[in-house]
Amino acid sequence: MTDDQRQTLRHPDGVSELVVGERAFETARPSLEGWVDARTLFVLSTPRVRELWGHALDPVRVAARRVVELEVEDGEGAKTPAHAGRLWREMVAAGGKRDSRMVTLGGGTVGDLGGFVAGCFLRGIDYAQIPTTLLAQVDAAVGGKTGVDLPEGKNTVGLFHHPSWVVADTRVLETLPRRERAAGLAEVVKMAFLLDPPLLEAVERTLETLLDGDASALAPVVAGAIAAKRRVVEDDPREGGRRMLLNFGHTLAHAIEAELDYRGLRHGEAVAYGMLFALRLSRARGLEHRAAQRLRDLIRRLEPAPLPTLDAERLAAWTARDKKAREGGLAWVLARQLGDGVVCRDIGADEVEATIQAFLADPWDLP
Amino acid sequence: MTDDQRQTLRHPDGVSELVVGERAFETARPSLEGWVDARTLFVLSTPRVRELWGHALDPVRVAARRVVELEVEDGEGAKTPAHAGRLWREMVAAGGKRDSRMVTLGGGTVGDLGGFVAGCFLRGIDYAQIPTTLLAQVDAAVGGKTGVDLPEGKNTVGLFHHPSWVVADTRVLETLPRRERAAGLAEVVKMAFLLDPPLLEAVERTLETLLDGDASALAPVVAGAIAAKRRVVEDDPREGGRRMLLNFGHTLAHAIEAELDYRGLRHGEAVAYGMLFALRLSRARGLEHRAAQRLRDLIRRLEPAPLPTLDAERLAAWTARDKKAREGGLAWVLARQLGDGVVCRDIGADEVEATIQAFLADPWDLP
Numbered sequence: 007m008t009d010d011q012r013q014t015l016r017h018p019d020g021v022s023e024l025v026v027g028e029r030a031f032e033t034a035r036p037s038l039e040g041w042v043d044a045r046t047l048f049v050l051s052t053p054r055v056r057e058l059w060g061h062a063l064d065p066v067r068v069a070a071r072r073v074v075e076l077e078v079e080d081g082e083g084a085k086t087p088a089h090a091g092r093l094w095r096e097m098v099a100a101g102g103k104r105d106s107r108m109v110t111l112g113g114g115t116v117g118d119l120g121g122f123v124a125g126c127f128l129r130g131i132d133y134a135q136i137p138t139t140l141l142a143q144v145d146a147a148v149g150g151k152t153g154v155d156l157p158e159g160k161n162t163v164g165l166f167h168h169p170s171w172v173v174a175d176t177r178v179l180e181t182l183p184r185r186e187r188a189a190g191l192a193e194v195v196k197m198a199f200l201l202d203p204p205l206l207e208a209v210e211r212t213l214e215t216l217l218d219g220d221a222s223a224l225a226p227v228v229a230g231a232i233a234a235k236r237r238v239v240e241d242d243p244r245e246g247g248r249r250m251l252l253n254f255g256h257t258l259a260h261a262i263e264a265e266l267d268y269r270g271l272r273h274g275e276a277v278a279y280g281m282l283f284a285l286r287l288s289r290a291r292g293l294e295h296r297a298a299q300r301l302r303d304l305i306r307r308l309e310p311a312p313l314p315t316l317d318a319e320r321l322a323a324w325t326a327r328d329k330k331a332r333e334g335g336l337a338w339v340l341a342r343q344l345g346d347g348v349v350c351r352d353i354g355a356d357e358v359e360a361t362i363q364a365f366l367a368d369p370w371d372l373p
Numbered sequence: 374m375t376d377d378q379r380q381t382l383r384h385p386d387g388v389s390e391l392v393v394g395e396r397a398f399e400t401a402r403p404s405l406e407g408w409v410d411a412r413t414l415f416v417l418s419t420p421r422v423r424e425l426w427g428h429a430l431d432p433v434r435v436a437a438r439r440v441v442e443l444e445v446e447d448g449e450g451a452k453t454p455a456h457a458g459r460l461w462r463e464m465v466a467a468g469g470k471r472d473s474r475m476v477t478l479g480g481g482t483v484g485d486l487g488g489f490v491a492g493c494f495l496r497g498i499d500y501a502q503i504p505t506t507l508l509a510q511v512d513a514a515v516g517g518k519t520g521v522d523l524p525e526g527k528n529t530v531g532l533f534h535h536p537s538w539v540v541a542d543t544r545v546l547e548t549l550p551r552r553e554r555a556a557g558l559a560e561v562v563k564m565a566f567l568l569d570p571p572l573l574e575a576v577e578r579t580l581e582t583l584l585d586g587d588a589s590a591l592a593p594v595v596a597g598a599i600a601a602k603r604r605v606v607e608d609d610p611r612e613g614g615r616r617m618l619l620n621f622g623h624t625l626a627h628a629i630e631a632e633l634d635y636r637g638l639r640h641g642e643a644v645a646y647g648m649l650f651a652l653r654l655s656r657a658r659g660l661e662h663r664a665a666q667r668l669r670d671l672i673r674r675l676e677p678a679p680l681p682t683l684d685a686e687r688l689a690a691w692t693a694r695d696k697k698a699r700e701g702g703l704a705w706v707l708a709r710q711l712g713d714g715v716v717c718r719d720i721g722a723d724e725v726e727a728t729i730q731a732f733l734a735d736p737w738d739l740p
C-alpha cells in the first residue's frame with residue numbers, strides 16, 4: 007500500500023501527474039496554472055458538479071487567456087458520439103487550438119467523454135481530470151481509457167489518451183451519497199484484493215469512516231488504490247496482459263448492467279456482485295475458502311442494493327459479448343489467491359451458465 | 374531519393390510496413406494473410422473503388438475467418454462523425470473484437486475515415502491502408518494522421534493511428550483521370566522541393582510519363598515520396614516541429630479550398646497554388662530566384678485548373694483559422710533554399726494580406 011499524495015504515471019506518450027489527498031486542489035493549483043498559462047481553457051462539467059465544485063477551479067480560470075465552459079447533462083446519457091460531436095463543434099467555433107487545454111470536472115461520465123473529446127480534437131489536446139466521485143478518482147480518471155457508448159455497447163468507441171494531470175481531492179467525496187461511496191469502495195476492494203493486500207486490510211479496518219465520507223480517512227485509501235492501478239497501467243498500458251486484472255468482477259458486472267438496461271444497480275454494486283461470481287469460478291480452480299470468504303464478507307459490509315431477479319441464460323449470453331473477448335474467445339479474471347490474479351481463457355460456456363445459475367440462487371453463498 | 378519497395382516506418386506505438394511498387398499487391402499478400410489470420414476482417418471501401426480494385430483483396434479475404442464489408446459513398450462527404458458513428462455501430466453489431474482487423478481500400482477520404490474508425494473502435498484495432506489515388510499513396514496513407522470533418526472545419530476531429538500496413542500498388546494509378554494524377558504529383562513536388570532535391574529532378578525528368586500513369590515510372594517516384602515523408606514522420610511523429618514542413622503550400626491551399634467550399638479545385642491543385650504563394654513569402658526572406666523559378670516552372674507543367682476569382686481579405690481571414698495555428702499565432706512553412714524548409718511564426722497579417730493581393734493579381738508571377 008502506497009500513500010503518496012503526488013505520484014507520476016509513466017505511459018507511452020509521456021507522464022500523468024497524479025495529485026491526491028485532502029488538499030489536492032491547493033497542492034495542484036500552481037502546477038495547473040503554469041500548465042494553462044494564458045491559453046484557451048475548456049472546462050467540461052455538469053450543472054450539478056459545477057455548482058458544487060466549480061469554484062475550486064477559479065484560480066486556474068484566472069490563469070487562462072480565456073475560458074470556454076462546456077456542459078453536459080448529469081448521468082451516463084451524456085456519453086455518446088452525438089454529445090462528443092456537439093462539443094467538438096463548440097470547440098472549433100470557439101477557436102480552440104492544438105495547444106489549448108481542457109479540464110474535466112465531474113464523475114466517470116464527464117471524464118470518459120471529456121478525455122475522448124480532448125483526445126480527438128485536432129488530433130489530441132492536453133487535458134486534466136478532476137474526478138468528483140470516488141469511482142472516478144480510484145478508477146476512471148487514472149490510466150488513459152476514454153470513450154463513449156453506442157446503443158450496441160458501452161465504451162465501444164474511444165481511445166487511450168492519458169490526462170496530463172489527475173487531481174483527486176477527497177473533500178469532494180464528502181458531498182456524495184453514502185451509497186455512491188460504497189459503490190466506489192467496491193472498485194477499491196477489487197484492486198486491493200488482487201494487487202495490494204495491505205490496502206485491503208486498511209479498507210477492512212477503516213470501512214465505517216470511509217463510508218461516512220471522512221476526507222482525511224479517504225485520502226490514504228484513494229492514494230493507495232491509485233498507486234495500485236498506476237503500477238498495473240505502467241506495466242501494461244494497452245491492456246495486453248496484466249492490466250486485464252483490473253477487470254476482476256467486471257465480466258458478469260457488465261452482463262448484469264446490460265440486462266438491467268443500466269438501471270437499479272450502480273456500476274460499483276454490479277462489480278461487487280461480479281466479484282462474488284468470480285469467486286465461485288476461482289474457488290473451482292483452487293482459491294482458498296478463507297480468502298474468498300474474506301472478500302465476500304467485506305463486500306457484504308458495503309451493503310450493495312439487492313440483486314434483482316435475473317435469468318441465467320440471458321446473462322450468459324451477455325458475457326459472450328464482453329469487450330474483453332478476443333477473436334479466440336472470452337477472458338475471465340480470477341483470483342488464484344489473495345494478491346494474485348490470473349486471466350483464464352478456457353472456461354466453457356456450460357460451466358459459466360451453470361455457475362451463473364448457482365450464483366443467482368444465492369449470490370452470497372460460497373461453495 | 375530512395376527507391377525502396379519495402380520500407381519500415383518506426384513510430385511511438387510500433388511500426389508501419391510500407392510496400393510500394395508495380396506489384397505491391399502480390400508482394401504484400403503473404404504478410405497480409407498472416408496478419409489477418411482467421412480473424413474478423415472489416416473492409417472499408419466505396420462502390421466505385423470496390424468494383425475496380427476489390428478483387429485485389431480476394432486472397433486476403435480468404436485468409437479471414439469472416440469478412441464484413443463496410444461501405445461509404447464516394448467523395449469527401451463521407452468523412453463525418455455521423456458516418457464514423459454508423460460504421461462503429463455496424464462493427465459492434467457484427468461482433469468485432471479488439472483483435473479484429475480493418476483494411477481501407479480507397480482514396481484519402483476512405484483512409485482518413487477508416488483510420489479514425491479503426492483507431493477509436495474498442496480503443497483501437499489494427500488496420501491496413503490500401504490507397505488507390507496518387508495523393509493518398511504519397512501523403513494521406515503514410516504517417517498515421519486520421520480524421521473526419523466538421524461543418525466548422527476539415528480534419529478537426531481525429532487522432533494519430535498508424536496503419537500496420539500500407540500497400541501502394543502503382544497499377545491502381547493507371548485508372549485515375551490524368552488531372553487526378555497531376556494533383557497527386559503536386560504533393561510529391563512539395564515533398565521533393567523541401568526534403569529531397571534528387572526526387573525533384575526525377576519528377577522533372579519523367580513528368581510526362583508520370584502524368585500518363587505509367588505504373589513502372591510511378592513506382593520509384595511514389596517510393597521516393599513515401600521515403601521522404603517517412604523520414605520526417607519518424608523524426609517528429611506528433612508534428613511538433615520538422616513534420617510541419619509537410620504543410621508547405623497548405624495554409625493558403627486550405628484557405629482557398631474553404632473559400633471555394635471545396636468545389637472547383639482539387640486539393641493538390643490548391644496546394645500547387647499555395648506553394649506559388651509560399652514562394653512569394655519565401656522570396657521576401659531570401660529564397661533565390663532560380664530555385665523559386667524552378668518550382669514554379671514544374672508546377673506550371675502540372676497544369677492545375679485556373680484559379681477562380683477570389684477576395685484577398687477573405688482568404689487572409691481563412692488563413693488565420695488554420696489548424697496549424699497555435700495559441701501564439703499562425704505558422705507559415707517557407708523555403709530557405711532548395712531542400713531546406715523553415716517554419717516562420719512572425720509574418721504579420723498586413724504582409725499576408727498584401728502578398729495575397731499580389732498573388733491573386735498574377736499567381737504565376739514571381740517577384
